Amino acid sequence: MTKKTGGPSTYDVAKLAGVSQMTVSRVMSGKGYASENVVARVQEAAGKLGYVPNRIAGALAGKKAALVGVILPAVSNVVFAEVLQGLNEGLAESGLKPVFGVSGYDQQEEERLVRDMLSWQVSGLVLTGLEHTAATRAMLASHSTAVAEVIDVDGEPIAACFGLSHAKAATDMAQHLLTKGYRRFGYVGCNLERDLRAGKRRKAFVETVVAGGGEFVGEACDDAPSSMLHGRVLTDRLMAAAERPEAIYFSNDDMAAGGLMYCLANGLRVPDDIALASFNGLEFLEALPLQITTSRSPRRKIGLLAGHYLALRNDGKDALDKVELSAELISGQTS
Amino acid sequence: MTKKTGGPSTYDVAKLAGVSQMTVSRVMSGKGYASENVVARVQEAAGKLGYVPNRIAGALAGKKAALVGVILPAVSNVVFAEVLQGLNEGLAESGLKPVFGVSGYDQQEEERLVRDMLSWQVSGLVLTGLEHTAATRAMLASHSTAVAEVIDVDGEPIAACFGLSHAKAATDMAQHLLTKGYRRFGYVGCNLERDLRAGKRRKAFVETVVAGGGEFVGEACDDAPSSMLHGRVLTDRLMAAAERPEAIYFSNDDMAAGGLMYCLANGLRVPDDIALASFNGLEFLEALPLQITTSRSPRRKIGLLAGHYLALRNDGKDALDKVELSAELISGQTS
DNA sequence: CCACAATATGTTTGCGCAAACATTCGTCAA
DNA sequence: TTGACGAATGTTTGCGCAAACATATTGTGG
Structure with a gap:
């Protein structure tokens, strides 16, 4: 019945x-x-x-669910959407189904989500970045679930790790701008407290320009989420300061696009009055009137690697568990 | 042990x-x-x-999982990210956890995802739009899972439905442009075969301008996903045709922003040479050098309503199951 | 000081499926 | 003809939890 x-x-x-x-x-x-x-x-x-x-019953009988938990800081960011896409592809053959959670760049929330995912007996877990609460690490240590940390490699991974060195990407960009002759630098970013990758880029950038004989003359940051509108507003603020930089490094493409809009709207010549550079290499940059100098992050590839890794681990096989990809510097028209 | x-x-x-x-x-x-x-x-x-x-066991014993399945056409689109955000808020109190699937605007894939979600015994389901395969409808009819269809209201909902009339939004925009004195109209869009809401807007727009004494002089469309870059390319194509429109209606803000970029890069005066209008009212428009005329869709609200509905239904309570919200026309500087 | 409720715990049972272990049947080589 | 093996099906069991149903153990008013 x-x-x-x-x-x-x-x-x-x-x-x-x-x-x-x-x-x-x-x-x-x-x-x-x-x-x-x-x-x-x-x-x-x-x-x-x-x-x-009824897969609930199937999972209970079979002792594990064909699920992988994916915890991302945000979905409004295309970057993560692309990681997700790669992950889907990497998982496609395996029958594993991704289940998403959004942490809002909050490690406490991430901890909650990890607990949640584990309670659903996921057979794999994808986390963003290498920084987690002690409790998160403890939980993962005591469960045998496969874990892949993605996006970042600057730190100590729990187990598998697929990403790029954000410090290196920023260092390369700083070097590039120094080579181009720029000496006075500014920074525009936001959400730095929480977006640790952006923080790492900022830090490496500042260190490199200073070490390379440049000068860091100022920055405009706040805690709101990154957006084009924010980039425009913060660029305005930075440029209003006494000492104007010759070149600005932005926390990401959205912010930089906002910076470019500020310049367009205010008649600043780019790159003569001000040079702009950023990070990610998103597709929408190609639509802008000027190509922004940026570093392209291998987002889809990262997702794909993580997917393959978890699929193999799910079959009990061993798999390549650490890959450092690199960001490709794209020299545009804004530097 | x-x-x-x-x-x-x-x-x-x-x-x-x-x-x-x-x-x-x-x-x-x-x-x-x-x-x-x-x-x-x-x-x-x-x-x-x-x-x-182990919630798998808990769900089996309790006969249903505290999960709601959410099937979206895409996550790379901020629109859906915002719907998701509202949904999360609406669900927050209830203990229900959203599980996402991405259909890629494909009804077959949606069908697969619905089957999948049902197999996980979700206690609620959020679908985008009102068009689904016969098999999808049959499955939903034979299961008692609560279903909320969001975004669109132009059609026959399965049960609950929270959204707006895209036809009406487009009609309003057409009327607005007619009132402003424009008579020769073009359209730029993409993904029309699959993004049925965009198709409904286009259809209503064309009908209204023609009925209102205007002329529809041409369009540029293709099947790729919408993006700023695409908007720029297709605007270029449309403007290269023999008969140029006075005003272009875009399938959405991304495309319109691309159109604006085309104009900026090619020295076209907006709105004197060409007027631009679109749909969604995304935040990033505020960062652009000109405010694009658009209709703001109540995306977060839609998610919130769906979340509340499913939370109430999950508690066995009845709930408001049909809400038609309206898009607010924002008259910008591009018309 | 008892009756009876409120509180606090334990026992049994079954959710739906699949692993593990039977059992039956047919087929083919010796 | 037999028996041995694989193919095809059935039976039993338990995954981990929570609903339903006991059974204590307190406390409170009459």
Whole structure:
């Protein structure tokens, strides 16, 4: 008798097809033997009843769910959407299904989400960055779930790690701008307290320009989430200061695009009056009137590697668990 | 004995705390009575063992999972990120956890995802738009899961529906442009085959301008996903045609921003040479050198309403199940 | 000081499935 | 003809939890 639990079960299908529940289970999963006759009868019965297997029960019986938990700081950012896309591709063959959580760049929230994911018995977990609360690390240590940390490699990974050195990307950019002859630098960014990768880039950038004989003359930052509008406002603020920089490094492309809009709207010549550089290399930059100098992060590739890793680990196989990719510096028209 | 199943169970905690499994269950869920002494002992034991409740088992025993499935066409689009944000807020109190799937604007994929979500026994489902395959509708009809369709209201909802009339938004915009004196119109869009809302806007726009004495002189469309870059390229294509429009309606803000970039880069005066209008009212428009005329869609509100609805339904309560919100026309500097 | 409620705990049961272990049947080589 | 093996199916069991149903153990008013 079909309970109010969400639909027919193997019991109902079995009765209708005149076979045992186990046979239904076998036909549905395609594992084990079944005669063509029985397969046909079971499938017909299942179709007639609108049977959908209960994976909750399947996961409980099989002791693990074909789920991977993915915890991202934000979804409004295309960067993470692209990581996700790569992950989906990397996972596609494996039957693993990604389940998302959004931490809002908050380690406490991340901890909550990790606990949640573990409680769903996920067979793999994707985390952003290498910084987590002690409790998060403890939980992960005591569970055997495979963990892949993505985006960043500057730190101590828990286990597998796929990303790039943000410090290096910023250092390269600083070097590039120094080589171009710029000496007086500014920085525009936001969400630095929470977006640790952006913080690492800022730090490396400042250190490199100073070490290279440049001068760091000022910055405009705040804690709001990054956006084009914010980039425009903060660039305005920075340029209003007594000492104007010759070149500005932005926390990311959105902010830099806002900076460019500020320049366009205020008649500043780029790069003669002010040079602009940023990080990510998102596609929308190509739509702007000037190509912004930036570093392209291998976002899709990162997701793909993480997906492959978790798929292999799920099959009990070992897999390449540390890959440092590099960001490609794109010299545009704004520097 | 802790099996290799992913950690300690209530059994282990119970033994360590010297109580029954049921008492552990009660302490963990906070339901039912428990003395302070026992609560403390159980929590200590749970902490010591790193116990994380197995919600798979809980869901099976309780006959339903505290999950809501959310199927969106894309995550790279801020629109959906904002809907998601509202949904999270609407769901926050309820203990329901959203699980996402991305359909890529493909109804077949949506069908697969719905099946998947149902197999996880979700207690609610959020779908985008009102168009689904027959099989999807059949599945939903035979399961008792609450369903909320969001974004669009132009059609026959399965059950609950929270969104806006895209036809009306486009009609309003057409009227607005007619009132402003424009008579020769063009359209730039993409992904129309799949993004049915965009298609509805286009159709209503064309009909309204023609009915209002205007002329529809041409359009540039293709099947790629929408992006600023694409908007720029397609605007170029449209403007290269023999008969140039006085005003262009874009499928959305990204495309329109691309159009604006085209104009800036090619020295076209906006709105004198060409007027631009679009749909969504995303924040990034405020960063652009000119405010683009657009309609603001109540994205967060839509998510919030859907979240509240599903939370109430999950508690067995009835809830407001149809809300048509309206898009606010924002008259910018590009028309 | 008892009756009865409120509180505090324990025991049994079953959710739906699949692993593990039977059992039946047919086929083919010896 | 037999028996041995694989193919095809059935039966039993338990995953971890929580609902349902006991059974103590307190406290409180009459």
